[in-house]
Amino acid sequence: MNRIIRIINCILLICVLTGTILPVYATSINEIKDKINQDQDRLNGIIDNIAGLEDEQDIIEEELADLDAEIMNTLAEIELLEENIETKKADIETTQALYNEAKEKESKQYEAIVSQIQFMYEMGEADYLSTLFEAGSFSEMLNQASYIEAVYSYDQKLLEEYEAASVKVHEIWDQLEVEKKDLEADKASMEEQKANLDVLFAQKKKQSADFDAQIARAKQEAKVLKAQIKQEQNTLKKLEEEERRKQAAAVANGNYSVNASYAEIIKNANGSDLGKKIATYGCQFVGNPYVAGGTSLTKGADCSGFTYRIYSDFGYSIPRTSASQRSAGKEVSYENAQPGDLICYSGHVGLYIGGGYIVHASSAKTGIKVSRATYRTILSVRRII
Numbered sequence: 001m002n003r004i005i006r007i008i009n010c011i012l013l014i015c016v017l018t019g020t021i022l023p024v025y026a027t028s029i030n031e032i033k034d035k036i037n038q039d040q041d042r043l044n045g046i047i048d049n050i051a052g053l054e055d056e057q058d059i060i061e062e063e064l065a066d067l068d069a070e071i072m073n074t075l076a077e078i079e080l081l082e083e084n085i086e087t088k089k090a091d092i093e094t095t096q097a098l099y100n101e102a103k104e105k106e107s108k109q110y111e112a113i114v115s116q117i118q119f120m121y122e123m124g125e126a127d128y129l130s131t132l133f134e135a136g137s138f139s140e141m142l143n144q145a146s147y148i149e150a151v152y153s154y155d156q157k158l159l160e161e162y163e164a165a166s167v168k169v170h171e172i173w174d175q176l177e178v179e180k181k182d183l184e185a186d187k188a189s190m191e192e193q194k195a196n197l198d199v200l201f202a203q204k205k206k207q208s209a210d211f212d213a214q215i216a217r218a219k220q221e222a223k224v225l226k227a228q229i230k231q232e233q234n235t236l237k238k239l240e241e242e243e244r245r246k247q248a249a250a251v252a253n254g255n256y257s258v259n260a261s262y263a264e265i266i267k268n269a270n271g272s273d274l275g276k277k278i279a280t281y282g283c284q285f286v287g288n289p290y291v292a293g294g295t296s297l298t299k300g301a302d303c304s305g306f307t308y309r310i311y312s313d314f315g316y317s318i319p320r321t322s323a324s325q326r327s328a329g330k331e332v333s334y335e336n337a338q339p340g341d342l343i344c345y346s347g348h349v350g351l352y353i354g355g356g357y358i359v360h361a362s363s364a365k366t367g368i369k370v371s372r373a374t375y376r377t378i379l380s381v382r383r384i385i
Contacts, residue, residue, distance in 0.1 A: 269354020
């Protein structure tokens with residue numbers, strides 16, 4: 001048995017995937033109705049599933065759009081960092097050139113001072129003193145000494161300035177190097193962030209593709225079920241038409257399948273042949289369901305729907321509701337009631353069959369059945385024919 005069930009399931013799956021519609025083998029109207037209801041429930045479930053999948057896919061698509069925007073912003077930040085790094089490199093090169101220039105000036109000034117000191121050393125102390133004493137006056141001698149001292153002080157000051165300038169430029173160069181490294185670290189961090197975003201984007205893209213596949217399969221299954229339901233509805237329509245033809249033929253020929261005791265009651269009652277045919281026709285539906293608002297003698301009817309349909313099949317048009325049927329035809333006394341007359345109650349109506357009995361659509365629990373006509377208070381008896 002399990003093997004057979006597995007085979008059937010495989011066949012159904014193949015039909016869903018290929019769009020093949022299985023033939024409808026149910027043979028009765030109720031079976032077809034049950035099958036349609038089952039398939040419709042399945043279809044509704046699939047449609048709900050599709051709606052849920054599409055909602056989830058919408059969320060994924062929104063996340064993809066957000067990720068794409070974030071990736072673009074990250075790329076823009078990386079490009080800006082690259083521009084800033086190149087600017088820092090240019091600043092470092094410029095600063096390096098200034099540093100080299102300052103160091104060169106410092107070196108030259110240092111060499112100049114060394115040369116002066118060497119010159120004085122080579123002249124010797126006597127020559128230095130003679131230079132001073134050769135002055136024409138004491139005042140001139142002081143001027144000579146002051147000049148020599150001033151030259152030395154000026155050279156020393158220039159050397160100190162060049163040294164300070166080179167130190168300052170070097171500090172700037174160091175700061176630029178630090179800033180460049182910070183920018184490069186920021187760039188590396190942004191590139192890592194972009195790589196992570198790319199991975200997440202690819203994952204979301206795959207999820208979206210998976211949803212596409214699931215939705216496509218569900219829509220294909222829904223398409224197959226819709227076609228299956230349409231075929232079942234066509235089959236139901238044919239069965240109902242066949243049922244109506246049979247009922248019409250039964251009405252025309254008077255060949256009804258009725259319980260023998262009901263047939264005996266109708267036969268022994270006083271009344272017209274047409275009224276007895278109508279009563280006999282109504283009795284053949286005993287056991288069929290009660291359905292509120294229904295007018296089907298096989299699928300289900302309520303009390304007034306039952307009498308309305310009985311008379312309709314015989315070519316008579318009467319009102320649809322029990323309250324309105326209480327005014328249909330003409331009034332007769334219960335003592336003179338004949339098969340085919342309407343027995344009217346408060347909110348209810350039945351078809352008289354004779355012998356003190358009615359056939360009527362009683363309730364959802366009991367369906368169409370035969371009851372005593374006086375089981376409740378009679379308000380009116382109406383003769384339609």
